[in-house]
Amino acid sequence: MTTALQVSGLRAGHGGRQVLDGLDLTVEGGVTAVLGASGCGKTTLLRCVAGFITPSAGEIRIGGRSVAGLAPRRRGVGYVPQEGALFPHLDVGGNIAFGLGSSVSRAERQARVAELLRLLELPAELAERHPHELSGGQQQRVAVARALAPRPRLVLLDEPFSSLDAGLREESGRAVVRALRTAGAAALLVTHDQGEALSLADQVAVMASGRFLQVGSSAEVYLTPEHPAVAAFLGSATLLSGEVVDGRVESPLGEVALLTAQPAGPVTLVVRAEQVQVSADATSGTKGVVEEVSFFGHDATIRVRVSDDVRVTARVPGTGIPDIGATVALEVVGPLVGYAGDGR
Numbered sequence: 099m100t101t102a103l104q105v106s107g108l109r110a111g112h113g114g115r116q117v118l119d120g121l122d123l124t125v126e127g128g129v130t131a132v133l134g135a136s137g138c139g140k141t142t143l144l145r146c147v148a149g150f151i152t153p154s155a156g157e158i159r160i161g162g163r164s165v166a167g168l169a170p171r172r173r174g175v176g177y178v179p180q181e182g183a184l185f186p187h188l189d190v191g192g193n194i195a196f197g198l199g200s201s202v203s204r205a206e207r208q209a210r211v212a213e214l215l216r217l218l219e220l221p222a223e224l225a226e227r228h229p230h231e232l233s234g235g236q237q238q239r240v241a242v243a244r245a246l247a248p249r250p251r252l253v254l255l256d257e258p259f260s261s262l263d264a265g266l267r268e269e270s271g272r273a274v275v276r277a278l279r280t281a282g283a284a285a286l287l288v289t290h291d292q293g294e295a296l297s298l299a300d301q302v303a304v305m306a307s308g309r310f311l312q313v314g315s316s317a318e319v320y321l322t323p324e325h326p327a328v329a330a331f332l333g334s335a336t337l338l339s340g341e342v343v344d345g346r347v348e349s350p351l352g353e354v355a356l357l358t359a360q361p362a363g364p365v366t367l368v369v370r371a372e373q374v375q376v377s378a379d380a381t382s383g384t385k386g387v388v389e390e391v392s393f394f395g396h397d398a399t400i401r402v403r404v405s406d407d408v409r410v411t412a413r414v415p416g417t418g419i420p421d422i423g424a425t426v427a428l429e430v431v432g433p434l435v436g437y438a439g440d441g442r
């Protein structure tokens with residue numbers, strides 16, 4: 099099977115200002131999430147692949163062939179813009195069938211619309227409704243159905259679930275990924291939601307300032323971040339300065355172990371919130387005072403002041419949350435990711 103998308107040395111910008119600074123990305127199939135802070139260039143990348151922006155350098159290959167100079171509609175790509183952007187004057191059936199072209203018979207269009215509604219787990223009777231008669235989640239699914247109608251090899255999704263509330267976002271995300279897999283389409287999913295990226299994608303590409311810091315599976319980018327910025331961006335982590343002395347690693351939380359050995363000298367340590375064990379009796383471990391509590395229901399994160407310039411975030415069960423102002427003891431569980439140098 100040919101590679102769905104290959105981006106090499108891609109540079110692009112707006113009005114002479116460079117935004118993408120030499121991107122390389124390979125999407126064999128499945129869902130690749132492009133994750134990064136607002137303004138880092140995610141939409142610019144999607145618009146280059148779709149053909150709405152002409153890159154200043156580099157190459158884009160879709161399904162094995164270069165798309166340089168090819169008009170957007172000839173690229174075999176489905177595009178789901180932010181907010182879905184359904185045609186308000188067309189009903190759902192008309193929206194979904196829009197991309198099928200005039201050579202398709204009425205019966206074929208109806209059959210394809212019904213098939214896509216089923217695929218996106220939407221009721222058949224929605225075909226005759228107009229976009230304003232749908233919920234936000236239904237509108238997004240119809241936008242995906244419209245993108246899938248001409249059977250593209252690649253679908254580009256630009257923050258498709260960002261306007262939905264948390265529960266609906268997860269449900270819609272799962273349904274859309276199931277539909278993409280059944281349709282056999284690869285997808286590039288732009289998001290700034292790390293939970294969405296890690297839970298939905300087969301591959302996560304972490305972007306900052308127009309570059310990819312790391313591209314790998316969800317587990318790789320989370321468990322073995324290659325850059326402190328990747329670690330800080332994914333999950334709740336505290337970056338601490340430590341020191342490697344005689345093979346031991348000293349940190350503000352006492353002696354710790356490293357996942358990969360680092361040379362003697364300063365080291366930047368990534369302490370995940372779930373790697374910090376908190377005990378209320380403050381007998382062993384490093385003492386600190388709880389400054390902040392964020393309650394999420396199933397669990398909570400607490401921010402603990404260890405010294406004037408060290409604060410550590412820890413995850414605690416929702417039923418055992420210490421009070422603000424309480425003294426607790428912190429212990430690091432398991433080996434930490436560390437980078438030589440004080441690169442925080």
Ligand SMILES: Nc1ncnc2c1ncn2[C@@H]1O[C@H](COP(=O)(O)OP(=O)(O)OP(=O)(O)O)[C@@H](O)[C@H]1O
Pocket residue numbers: 112113117134135136137138139140141142143290
């Ligand atoms: N049409 C445009 N003209 C000029 N500058 C633009 C244009 N579109 C985007 N930019 C700028 O390019 C940079 C990257 O924008 P882009 O939309 O690609 O970021 P993003 O990562 O998708 O952000 P967000 O998550 O907020 O959508 C930003 O600094 C933005 O202000």
